[in-house]
Amino acid sequence: MVMHKKRKNGAGAVSRNADDWQEAALDAFAYGGLRAASIPSIARTLGVTKGSFYWHFGSLDDLIAGALAKWEKDDRETLETLEQLPDPHERLREIFSQSMELRRPQALFVALSGSGVTVVEKALARMSENRLRVLNKAYRDLGFDAPSARERALLVYSAYVGALYLRTQSAVLDSKGKTDSYVRHAIATLIP
Amino acid sequence: MVMHKKRKNGAGAVSRNADDWQEAALDAFAYGGLRAASIPSIARTLGVTKGSFYWHFGSLDDLIAGALAKWEKDDRETLETLEQLPDPHERLREIFSQSMELRRPQALFVALSGSGVTVVEKALARMSENRLRVLNKAYRDLGFDAPSARERALLVYSAYVGALYLRTQSAVLDSKGKTDSYVRHAIATLIP
DNA sequence: ACCTGAACACCGTTCAAGT
DNA sequence: ACCTGAACACCGTTCAAGT
Numbered sequence: 001m002v003m004h005k006k007r008k009n010g011a012g013a014v015s016r017n018a019d020d021w022q023e024a025a026l027d028a029f030a031y032g033g034l035r036a037a038s039i040p041s042i043a044r045t046l047g048v049t050k051g052s053f054y055w056h057f058g059s060l061d062d063l064i065a066g067a068l069a070k071w072e073k074d075d076r077e078t079l080e081t082l083e084q085l086p087d088p089h090e091r092l093r094e095i096f097s098q099s100m101e102l103r104r105p106q107a108l109f110v111a112l113s114g115s116g117v118t119v120v121e122k123a124l125a126r127m128s129e130n131r132l133r134v135l136n137k138a139y140r141d142l143g144f145d146a147p148s149a150r151e152r153a154l155l156v157y158s159a160y161v162g163a164l165y166l167r168t169q170s171a172v173l174d175s176k177g178k179t180d181s182y183v184r185h186a187i188a189t190l191i192p
Numbered sequence: 193m194v195m196h197k198k199r200k201n202g203a204g205a206v207s208r209n210a211d212d213w214q215e216a217a218l219d220a221f222a223y224g225g226l227r228a229a230s231i232p233s234i235a236r237t238l239g240v241t242k243g244s245f246y247w248h249f250g251s252l253d254d255l256i257a258g259a260l261a262k263w264e265k266d267d268r269e270t271l272e273t274l275e276q277l278p279d280p281h282e283r284l285r286e287i288f289s290q291s292m293e294l295r296r297p298q299a300l301f302v303a304l305s306g307s308g309v310t311v312v313e314k315a316l317a318r319m320s321e322n323r324l325r326v327l328n329k330a331y332r333d334l335g336f337d338a339p340s341a342r343e344r345a346l347l348v349y350s351a352y353v354g355a356l357y358l359r360t361q362s363a364v365l366d367s368k369g370k371t372d373s374y375v376r377h378a379i380a381t382l383i384p
Numbered sequence: 385a386c387c388t389g390a391a392c393a394c395c396g397t398t399c400a401a402g403t
Numbered sequence: 404a405c406c407t408g409a410a411c412a413c414c415g416t417t418c419a420a421g422t
Contacts, residue, residue, distance in 0.1 A: 015386060033308035035227060038414065050414080052387045060415065111306035113357055114299075116225035125362035132364060151377040154355075154364065158378075161357050162350030165305055170317035172324060172346065185343040186350075189382070207405060230395065242395080244406045252396065 016046050018056045022067040029067070030107040034115050037064070061119065068123045071108060075127050078105075083134050088141035092191045095135060096160055097183045102167050109161075110168045132157055142192065156190045208238050210248045214259040221259070222299040226307050229256070253311065260315045263300055267319050270297075275326050280333035284383045287327060288352055289375045294359050301353075302360045324349050334384065348382045 024045050028037040043050040057063045085091040112120050132153050139149035167173045216237050220229040235242040249255045277283040304312050331341035359365045
């Protein structure tokens with residue numbers, strides 16, 4: 001849970017902006033999935049009434065789209081940093097292992113998959129395609145030809161996504177030790 | 193979409209049982225996620241009013257739990273069949289590639305992950321643990337020691353789950369050709 | 385500029401009454 | 404044995420009125 005600063009307006013009442021709503025929505029999504037983000041419950045978290053929501057957003061879908069755009073921007077920036085690592089081995093290892101820590105971004109990815117909401121699915125697809133592009137580039141830098149690089153990128157990304165789900169869902173990867181051991185084995189097998 | 197038989201009762205009205213509701217719910221989940229299964233919408237599909245729902249089930253959660261139990265039973269039976277393949281190589285390949293066809297069970301797995309609903313998450317965890325157990329056994333049969341077999345089972349299962357998500361979510365694995373090529377490469381890399 | 389509070393349609397749930 | 408239809412609480416949405 002992220003803490004939200006409260007600002008006071010002239011009359012002493014609490015005042016919120018769109019960003020506050022989006023951050024609270026991302027917290028709610030990560031914790032309990034798409035259904036967890038009801039307008040009344042987020043309004044309670046923020047200390048306002050649900051009616052005020054519609055000053056900031058046109059609809060619940062609007063909030064969802066805006067929150068996802070924020071998350072996607074963060075994700076893009078994280079990836080851009082990793083992309084600049086000069087050594088392709090290190091780049092591959094870092095993308096795989098760093099993303100393995102289960103923080104809000106990873107929880108969001110799992111919670112929002114298969115939501116059946118088009119705008120959500122499209123955002124997830126863009127994030128996957130970005131990661132695949134960077135992984136693919138790293139394998140190319142290692143000297144693989146185009147088809148091999150694509151195949152390997154896809155396999156390592158699948159192994160990463162699958163492990164994320166296992167982490168949230170089952171007891172199989174529920175400790176740091178188990179996860180570290182998985183990461184070591186996956187890297188040894190998939191990254192030359 | 194599965195077609196539902198309609199039976200007539202004495203007065204000529206349509207009559208439904210718990211199984212009809214559960215099948216319709218699974219169709220709805222697979223198509224649009226957990227939110228898609230509203231009682232009124234399923235009732236319309238079945239040609240009855242929403243009030244009749246509560247003759248069969250105590251609550252919406254009840255329907256969800258029952259539908260998941262059915263699905264889990266089917267899944268267990270599928271796995272038991274695969275488990276009986278004598279050749280461990282073939283067992284591994286079949287579990288990986290056969291599950292790769294995107295039918296209702298796979299769509300359900302993706303759609304219901306990260307739902308935030310405890311009973312749902314637990315069912316998914318049991319299914320994952322069952323598949324891991326069978327994969328683990330197959331690697332043992334191939335002569336791997338216990339830690340290696342566990343590591344390999346985990347990696348191949350992650351690669352499978354990750355690919356399922358990519359299939360539903362992005363354009364990366366959106367054709368049979370691409371998926372077949374992925375499966376071939378994954379098997380070559382992960383299954384000795 | 386941002387919020388409240390009342391209003392309305394819709395979904396989950398209950399239940400008395402129907403066949 | 405199974406269904407209807409009315410009722411109620413709750414959430415999404417609108418909007419006039421408040422500061």
